[in-house]
Amino acid sequence: MLFIFDWDGTLIDSKAKITHAMHLATADMGWETLTDSAVHNIIGLGLPEALSQLFPTITDIERGKLRERYAEHFIRLDQEKASDLFPKVLETLGILRDQGHNLAIATGKARKGLDRILRDLKLHDYFDATRCADETASKPHPLMLEELLNHFNTNVDDTVMIGDTEYDMEMARRINMPRIAVSYGAHHIDRMHQYKPELCLDEFSQLLGWSKLN
Numbered sequence: 001m002l003f004i005f006d007w008d009g010t011l012i013d014s015k016a017k018i019t020h021a022m023h024l025a026t027a028d029m030g031w032e033t034l035t036d037s038a039v040h041n042i043i044g045l046g047l048p049e050a051l052s053q054l055f056p057t058i059t060d061i062e063r064g065k066l067r068e069r070y071a072e073h074f075i076r077l078d079q080e081k082a083s084d085l086f087p088k089v090l091e092t093l094g095i096l097r098d099q100g101h102n103l104a105i106a107t108g109k110a111r112k113g114l115d116r117i118l119r120d121l122k123l124h125d126y127f128d129a130t131r132c133a134d135e136t137a138s139k140p141h142p143l144m145l146e147e148l149l150n151h152f153n154t155n156v157d158d159t160v161m162i163g164d165t166e167y168d169m170e171m172a173r174r175i176n177m178p179r180i181a182v183s184y185g186a187h188h189i190d191r192m193h194q195y196k197p198e199l200c201l202d203e204f205s206q207l208l209g210w211s212k213l214n
Contacts, residue, residue: 164187
């Protein structure tokens with residue numbers, strides 16, 4: 001089985017840090033502060049797509065400056081205190097790997113950012129492949145899932161996407177890939193029920209109880 005995981009809000013508890021960095025970047029621009037919920041709503045998208053959704057009327061120059069300020073603040077905050085993996089993530093990934101399953105990541109993060117955090121947490125060896133929004137299409141376009149299917153030469157019936165946002169669920173639904181939602185991430189679990197996930201996890205380790213694994 002191929003398990004494809006979202007990163008922010010699914011494996012790692014970074015919602016507060018993303019929100020804080022966006023507030024700081026917006027303040028640098030001299031703009032009105034966004035609500036926390038507005039920032040939570042775009043978590044999972046690639047950064048260009050997220051900024052376009054948050055600020056649809058700004059110029060390309062302003063969008064570029066805001067992107068730079070956000071990235072600088074997020075990296076600084078991450079260096080001051082690294083985000084924590086959610087409870088039982090490391091143990092559960094280890095069990096899945098020991099059982100012979102392939103593990104992959106499909107994330108709205110940029111390649112540079114994902115590689116940095118995987119290196120810092122010493123997690124590179126846990127994943128057989130990764131896809132980032134700046135090297136393929138942003139969620140909810142399913143291109144990154146299609147690329148991972150091709151990479152592993154497998155089909156959707158032997159794959160599952162695990163995520164915490166509507167973007168993860170919609171991305172998987174577009175190619176009829178089985179999907180599992182987590183309730184502790186960026187989007188409220190009620191928003192994901194419409195995508196008919198096979199399972200809703202309140203704790204990451206509940207993934208091991210999925211019927212297809214037993």
